[in-house]
Amino acid sequence: MIKKLRVFLALGLVVASSLVLVPLQILSMKTGLWPETVILKIWHGMILRALGMRVHIKGALATERPLLVAANHISWTDIMVLGSFADVKFIARADLEGWPLIGMLSKLQRTVFIERERKRTSGDQASEIAGRMAKGDAMVLFAEGSTGDGNLALPFKSTLFGAASMAISEGAAQKVFIQPVAIAYTRLHGVPMGRRHRPIAAWIGDQDLMPHLKALLAEGSFDVEVHFGEPIPFAKGSNRKETARLMEAKVREMMQAALTDPLPSR
Template identity: 80%
Template sequence: MIGKIRISMALGLVVAGSSILVPLQILSMKTGWWPETIILKIWHRMIVRALGMRIHVRGALSDSRPLLVASNHISWTDIMVLGSMVDVKFIARADMEGWPLIGMLSKLQRTVFIERERKRSSGDQASEIASRMAKGDAMVLFAEGSTGDGNMVLPFKSTLFGAASMAISEGAAEQVFIQPLAIVYTRLHGVPLGRRHRPIAAWIGDEDLMPHLKVLMAQGGLDVEVHFGDPVAFSKGSNRKETARLMESQVRDMMRAALADPRPSQ
């Protein structure tokens, strides 16, 4: 019964809020009357509140530009969590563009969609990401190329760091800063999530969105930690594979630290 009440209240908040915020965001994108990220932050914070999430932050988004943020990926909620806190743009799988609600939101925040299986288009996509970074956008790259179950970090794909190399080779920047970021779901209703229950927050593979969304809304009370590491400079002589391994190692260390000693719920 309580779960059904939570779902009804969360859906009511999202529907009512979106009916106001989506037109405002479209107006902002067309006219430039106010920064686009203002409405997006409000929208993301509304979703986070509807889901009953509590966010704990360690570190901060780097002020250095151009900036590529290399993060692990657990669920679509990662985007809501980050978007509620900082001004960033996202790099996402091409198929997300057609998803209900998520696809619409992605377009409204100018997400770059990449087709990882089509090598012909990868150059153009990397060029667009490089251009966006050169213009000052902090771009978030989910470097695993997939979602994990929240218990471990999957190997980072070095090919996804091609945009950093292209930004330099095209003369858009002399160097690109790459910052590691760990997203960790740690508690449910104040109780630490163990290995068995941590996948409650995860959205993996071909799992349908709506059943997963209903579970999150019915449960509520999730704690998520966001850990920002120190950025490293990527320049003309930098090795893409070594950089990917370094980012993966740092994100894994931050995740392990959060799981071993999760912040208390507040």
């Protein structure tokens, strides 16, 4: 009964906040009266509050531009986690565009949707991402190309770093900075999660959204950590595969540090 009540109240908070914030975000996008991420940060924060997620941050988003953020990916909630405090835009898989709430939120954040299986469109998509970075947007790339179970970062796909190469080859930038970022879900109800419990927060593969959303809302208390590494310059002549392996190693190291020794819960 308590879990059902928690789900009901949480969904009510999400709906109520969306009814207020969506029109304000649309107004921001059309008029530029204030930065677009102002409303988005509030919105992401409200969704996290409904989910009972507390975010802990170590390090900071790099100030260098153009900037590509290379992060691991555990759940659809990763977008809210990063978007609640950082001025970033996202690169997401194409099917998310049609999802209720998540799709709308993504569009209002000017997310770049990519179809990884269609090679004919990959060049145009990489070019769009390169252009966005050249204009100053910090773009978040979930470099595994899929979601993991929260215990270990998956191998990074070097092809996904093509936007950095294209930004340079098209003359949009002489170099692109790539920053490793690790996301780790570390506590449940204030207690450190072990290997068996971390998948509770994870959204893996083709798992349906609504059952996962209800499960998260019913639990109602997670701690998630975001660790920022040092950015590295990617320039003409840089090797995408080597860069992908370096980012993967740094993200895996930071992720394991967070899981092994979580920051204190507040």
